[in-house]
Amino acid sequence: MTREEIVKQVNALLAEEFEVDAATFTPDANVKETLNLDSLSLVDLVALVQQTYKVKIPASDLRGIQTFDNLYDYIASHLPQA
Amino acid sequence: MEQRVVITGMGIWSCLGTTPDEVRDSLYTGRSGIVFSPERKEAGFRSALCADIPHPDLKPYIPRGPRQFMPEEAGYAYMATRQALENARLDADYIAGHEVGLVYGNDSVAEATMRALDKFREFHDTAACGSGAIFQSMNSTVTMNLACLFKLRGINLTASAACASGSHAIGLSYLLIRNGLQDCIVCGGAQEANMYSVAAFDGIQSFSVREDEPTKASRPFDRDRDGLVPGGGAATLVVESHEHAVKRGAPILAEIVGWGFSGNGDHISTPNIDGPARSLELCLRHAGLRPEEIGYINAHATSTRIGDAREAQAIARLFGGLQTPVTSTKSQTGHEMWMAGASEIIYSILMMKNGFIAGSLNFETPDEDTAGINVLPERRETHFDTFLSNSFGFGGTNSTLIIKNL
Numbered sequence: 001m002t003r004e005e006i007v008k009q010v011n012a013l014l015a016e017e018f019e020v021d022a023a024t025f026t027p028d029a030n031v032k033e034t035l036n037l038d039s040l041s042l043v044d045l046v047a048l049v050q051q052t053y054k055v056k057i058p059a060s061d062l063r064g065i066q067t068f069d070n071l072y073d074y075i076a077s078h079l080p081q082a
Numbered sequence: 083m084e085q086r087v088v089i090t091g092m093g094i095w096s097c098l099g100t101t102p103d104e105v106r107d108s109l110y111t112g113r114s115g116i117v118f119s120p121e122r123k124e125a126g127f128r129s130a131l132c133a134d135i136p137h138p139d140l141k142p143y144i145p146r147g148p149r150q151f152m153p154e155e156a157g158y159a160y161m162a163t164r165q166a167l168e169n170a171r172l173d174a175d176y177i178a179g180h181e182v183g184l185v186y187g188n189d190s191v192a193e194a195t196m197r198a199l200d201k202f203r204e205f206h207d208t209a210a211c212g213s214g215a216i217f218q219s220m221n222s223t224v225t226m227n228l229a230c231l232f233k234l235r236g237i238n239l240t241a242s243a244a245c246a247s248g249s250h251a252i253g254l255s256y257l258l259i260r261n262g263l264q265d266c267i268v269c270g271g272a273q274e275a276n277m278y279s280v281a282a283f284d285g286i287q288s289f290s291v292r293e294d295e296p297t298k299a300s301r302p303f304d305r306d307r308d309g310l311v312p313g314g315g316a317a318t319l320v321v322e323s324h325e326h327a328v329k330r331g332a333p334i335l336a337e338i339v340g341w342g343f344s345g346n347g348d349h350i351s352t353p354n355i356d357g358p359a360r361s362l363e364l365c366l367r368h369a370g371l372r373p374e375e376i377g378y379i380n381a382h383a384t385s386t387r388i389g390d391a392r393e394a395q396a397i398a399r400l401f402g403g404l405q406t407p408v409t410s411t412k413s414q415t416g417h418e419m420w421m422a423g424a425s426e427i428i429y430s431i432l433m434m435k436n437g438f439i440a441g442s443l444n445f446e447t448p449d450e451d452t453a454g455i456n457v458l459p460e461r462r463e464t465h466f467d468t469f470l471s472n473s474f475g476f477g478g479t480n481s482t483l484i485i486k487n488l
Binding site for chain 1: 141145146147150201205207209210211212213214
């Protein structure tokens with residue numbers, strides 16, 4: 001999966017799951033603020049990534065994911081090898 | 083001083099309609115809400131009969147965040163409660179300035195619990211359950227969601243009493259108001275309608291297998307009954323002290339004049355006669371009414387062989403010889419279980435207000451037990467001012483309410 005494909009798919013998934021317009025997902029935008037995530041709904045982001053990509057985001061890594069770019073990069077670098 | 087307790091609002095989400103007017107029309111025309119579900123058959127159900135309940139679209143009313151906390155039945159309860167509050171003319175401003183309570187019947191959240199735990203087991207990670215799973219999978223999910231969504235600040239309590247849950251919720255609300263502990267309570271019952279919630283129930287062969295004639299399957303008191311049909315949805319009532327209702331200019335629909343209850347202390351699934359009879363007796367005594375003052379009995383009768391027979395005998399013990407009309411609206415709705423005790427109060431009030439008693443569908447031939455009561459097979463145009471409604475549940479929990487027209 002290319003990074004471009006990941007970006008496209010992640011944006012579509014996030015827009016549907018969190019009911020936010022994907023046009024607001026700029027690479028430098030803050031994920032939590034853009035998706036209106038609180039401490040509870042942040043769990044849904046972790047679950048969505050895990051269920052879609054089989055990528056588990058431990059709490060220690062989650063703190064490092066601030067922007068959409070951070071999220072795309074994290075998924076791209078942790079995707080299980082086929 | 084004891085308070086009189088009145089009903090000022092009703093809301094319903096059921097297989098007979100999603101507004102009181104739609105439900106009234108379905109009751110009047112004798113429309114059955116029962117269908118055959120190919121999905122259930124495919125999944126392995128012995129009986130694939132069930133009630134056909136529309137799924138509400140909550141998106142226009144509730145943002146994504148709080149919606150994650152709501153299982154199916156909380157959605158039904160939300161829609162029913164919106165209507166009930168509107169009908170009772172209880173708006174957000176009034177609720178913000180007054181302590182309004184919430185007592186609701188619910189006794190399972192099978193699908194939500196199953197889906198969350200399936201994800202946990204698949205991914206070996208508790209976070210996979212998602213943010214809403216804990217709130218969705220608790221038995222008190224309906225009251226926790228409704229209290230937060232409608233900003234209710236009075237008592238917040240779930241009544242779990244099997245198929246008598248909704249009736250007990252109303253009874254408890256009645257007592258709290260009667261004793262002056264609350265002025266106004268939102269109460270009712272909700273029932274999930276997904277197949278997972280009743281798979282184990284199907285497994286103990288409790289359901290009718292008359293799959294070739296879905297609308298004839300639920301036949302309370304009839305000689306050829308062969309089991310119940312599972313239903314669901316939600317029903318909400320707004321109850322308050324008469325004084326409170328008058329003071330705020332609320333539309334007063336009816337008065338709760340008695341609550342009776344009892345336990346069988348017997349078999350977990352097979353009811354007896356003595357327990358239900360004591361519930362009826364206590365309710366009448368509590369209301370200060372004689373059996374001849376009851377104009378209509380809305381029976382619990384679910385269309386099971388033993389349950390209907392025992393209830394008929396309990397009714398006959400107190401009403402024998404009086405010819406009081408008896409029907410079971412479950413002939414149209416199937417068994418709405420945790421919701422039934424509340425929905426059947428609404429069905430009966432709609433009939434009382436509109437001058438008719440809906441016929442008990444499919445009651446064609448009585449058996450030796452059910453012949454002792456006056457089951458109406460067809461609609462009767464009639465006036466009645468007081469009715470009694472029974473709800474009984476697994477474990478031998480019985481609840482009876484008496485409602486008077488105002």
